[in-house]
Amino acid sequence: MKKNNIIKLQLVFANFLLLFFSCSNEIDNVVNSNNPDRNQVIANGSDLIGVVSGGFVTWWQSTSRDLYPPLAVAGDIATCSWGNFGMRVLSAEPRNPIINAASWADVSVLEQPWQGCYGAISSANDVLGAINNNGVTWVVAGTDNTPMVSAAAYLLRGLSYGNLGLLFEKGFSVDENTDLSQKLEFVPYQDLIALAIADLDKVIQLANSNSFEIPNTVINGVSLPSSELIKLCNSYKARFMVQSARDMTETNAVDWNQVKTLTENGITADFGPTGDNGISWWNNANVLMDSPNGFGPFGARLDMRIVHLLDPSQPEFFPAGSGSTLDNPQMTTNDARVGPGRDFEFRSDILFRSERGRFHYSHYIHTRFQNDPTFSDGADAKQIKTFTFEDNRLLMAEAKARTNDLSGAIADINAGSRTARGGLADLPSDAMQQDILDAIFYERFIELFNTAVGSGYFDRRRINQLQVGTFRHLPVPATELEVLSEALYTLGGTDADPSGRVPHYNLAAKPERTDDSFIPTFN
Template sequence: MKRLLIYIAAVFMLVPSSCSFFEPIDIANENQPNINDLATPAEFYSLLRNGYNTWYNGSIAASPTIGFANAELFQAGTPGWGSGTMWFRPRQQLFNDDTPDPVIIINFGAWYNYYGSVGSAIKMSKMFEDPNFKITLGGVDYTNRAKAHAYLIQALLYGNIALLYDKAYLFTAEHDALTFDFAANTKTYQEVMDYALTQLDRAIELIETDAIDEDPASVVAGVTFNKALLLQFANSMGARFLASNARTQAENSQVDWNRVKSYAEKGLQADFKVAYDEGWRGKVMTRDVGSNYFAFYNMNWIRISQWLLNKMAPDDPYSVYPIPVTPGSDSFKDWPEIQNSPDSRLTKYFRYENMRNWFGSDRTERPGYGTFILSQYRYWRYYDIVERGQGMVDHFLKAENDTYLAEALIRTSGDRERIAQLINNSRVTLGDLPPALAAESYEALEDKLFYERYVECDLVWPQLGFFDRRRGKDQLIPGTARHFPIPGPELKMHGQALYTFGGVGNEM
């Protein structure tokens, strides 16, 4: 891409220019397209790849993911990127105002990452309003496929924004960037998700009616979509977005579970993996390239929560949560290995390592910390890939799709034999656990379902654990913010009042 002088407040980027940290920087902007290049088919597919890159890097970035230690599937040894405001105990309000270093504000990073490509995706989709605009490569017309990708990128960006924020600025192809009314177009997370799913459904319809099978180029590292895989990916994302957007158990009961079921039935039939390539390893705003949760597991910044280990080995004395600490003694650092777990994934996905090699074990008495952070196990599932810097890491497992379908069947009083089979696809095949049975109650099946999500799925993309625990029976502890506020500088720029979440009584 051409080198240009970037103003993050440029048209379509939706970022305030008045803030001191939004200064022009002379770097290659891989996400902002040159509108003059859009008519070039090969360049158009490069821009689509940039859009997917923004979505993926934002979704695996260290910020805000490390903050979701508040869901207790993993614990943090450090409050990096301002994450401590999310998981410290007692819970506290999230900071939300001007700052000289926005990267360390937990609710800023995802916002500016995702909005960094919203305008690009809108621009690309608007190009197709011209009936003469075609994407033809090698004599093959890829126009509908390219248009579907533009809609799908919008869905991915806005879907993730909706999952994370209570409100957002909904800029669409119907708006003019120069006259956009931020206050009038501040929409709730439900409205933003509705738009994301509308764009997703538009993409699905285009793909279904398209005669083209395989894409002419890769738009996700390590992946070249054909028609079947792209449809499965889009449908699985629909199931994820719709199921995960609820903030409470009450909202979860109001989800359109028949629609979740429809998406999941057409979803992924194999694990969706992304290459751990340079440029596809997470990025926190405009810096900290490579700072992603996979690397943090390897760096020992985060460890598996004893809360989850206790679920995996409930009868083992060394899975007790929290690990007990005798005042004046550091013997807890030699806390023994768990010996009695019925789930074989304990040794497949995790590795025992005493806490004398973990800096977090010296921090239990610091303000905000506690013995709840202690763990004698590290996550080892992708360790070798991250150490080598090459290979394929999972992003969306077949098991995640299976559990959405199983949950939709539970919520709609569906076939318990089918529910059990979907749970057992991972529970028995991967965990070597006794099978879930059709004779069990829906409640018992639900417990087994969420156990599978916690062990199998929610550490692959750790934001899921937060989404699952805010909407499910294993509720977040009181005071835990259920979502993020719009970043303070945005609010001030557009004449809106500052607000925030966190602390008992102010969760959402």
């Protein structure tokens, strides 16, 4: 990765140092790095839409690049032995700590989402400060576009805080009224999620009281009239509430009645930007599939825990001994998404390096991009499915199941991907709650593969299915801590932090397992 050092937030956020990592210079083109005073950022209404549009590019790139592969392997959704994007470090068995050090070759896994989300928040704050504090408006041919731009800025800030709350242990709360000359204190991830929901509520308020449309130049290829914007905010609020849970206790504490209401009023079609062939609107989902834009046949494979889910006769872990193979490597499953020309195809050869751990092995790879004309690999000109209608439906079904509306949950599942794409039998009308939840998570792991970044990892986390020693969230990047003169720390590691939640700075790595005497356990 080429390292582009762009100092922005020392000027706009006195306590932030942004070091953007990029394969190209597109982030540079959207970040205003010469802004000493927020009050001088936007003097004219015509500047508003450009700043917020640039902020959305920054938001998109902050979580849709390097995060896809490491979160997928850390959550045992995909498996890969390659060192790119921190995959080898973060998928080691037994689990090792995150190498939260400026010297880590893949430190962009931590820095990219942190710096990018706060860069996007900075853009949103510039726009909201101009409108709310300085009275800047944007009127064109008698039409006041200011409410639309305000809604877009609140959406940008809400989505950015939501991503920070999903990903990081803690962060900063900064809005257009924050005194940046004062030292900022960290707030926990729960507060970041609350900030996200508050901003999305402001979007809904503006959309309810005004009729407008966010043009498709803000989020590439996506036009958002007021009615659709409200649905999108409802769905994202539900996602943030549910997937920010760090364990089963927090999952049980979610207001599932509210999630049910939000999803019932959520998106009715897949949401996601249109790709621009790898210029600005692209992601690294192609690393996790057989795609000509990614690693091709060398791409990450379907983790054996997912293979076992599809076919319980398959082992949950590939035998780790020298020369180990599977007796019956091909699955036997009724799921129509498995097989030649479908979502997941069998490969007789395994192209990973055996000396890096045969526990990485799997015979199945994601091929939906090749076989489904509606599915993007992240680097083409198709819609990049970022929040699918099926995702919303499954959240709604889960909310119904957890509030004992079992018949409603069963109806949702039977109307969705389980039958429509999987070709599986309907859940029976007398299915018990746990059977319903099992069916929901089956679909979340299979149908949603390679859609929302981190989805499988977040789902494993909230139902206590992460391997012992897997980080429950990311630490504040070491480069940021050094700028703030804060103590360095990291998370994870089966010895140093089996729960994945206790800060420490022991980066010692355990030898990777070479046999089956240490089968991973979960928490």
